[in-house]
Amino acid sequence: MSRRRLTPDEIAAQLPEAWTAHDTWLERTLTFPTYRAGLECAVRIAEHAEAVDHHPDLLLGYRVLTVRYTTHDRGGVTSHDVAGAAFVNGLLGAAG
Numbered sequence: 001m002s003r004r005r006l007t008p009d010e011i012a013a014q015l016p017e018a019w020t021a022h023d024t025w026l027e028r029t030l031t032f033p034t035y036r037a038g039l040e041c042a043v044r045i046a047e048h049a050e051a052v053d054h055h056p057d058l059l060l061g062y063r064v065l066t067v068r069y070t071t072h073d074r075g076g077v078t079s080h081d082v083a084g085a086a087f088v089n090g091l092l093g094a095a096g
């Protein structure tokens with residue numbers, strides 16, 4: 001995958017379901033029945049991040065997990081971020 005920054009039109013065209021695009025990042029907020037379920041999901045995302053060497057910012061709250069993908073080395077959104085967002089959707093299903 002290329003690590004060049006995507007244009008806004010490319011991001012819009014590739015944005016996975018239930019994600020929102022911001023200036024330099026993609027974001028989705030997930031809800032869970034318990035705090036622990038959110039933590040366990042965060043761990044699974046983190047394990048994937050380590051495997052692909054592309055790490056989201058994770059904010060874990062009470063029964064909520066906010067996931068933000070951006071490519072820090074490029075100061076914006078690349079295909080790695082789109083792939084990470086798609087992975088999270090696959091992990092949970094787009095319905096979240």
Ligand SMILES: C[C@H](O)[C@H](O)[C@H]1CNC2=NC(N)=NC(=O)C2=N1
Pocket residue numbers: 053054055056069070071072073074
């Ligand atoms: C050396 C290592 O490959 C880089 O620092 C990786 C690590 N994980 C990363 N994660 C994210 N989100 N952005 C990066 O630019 C990035 N760079």
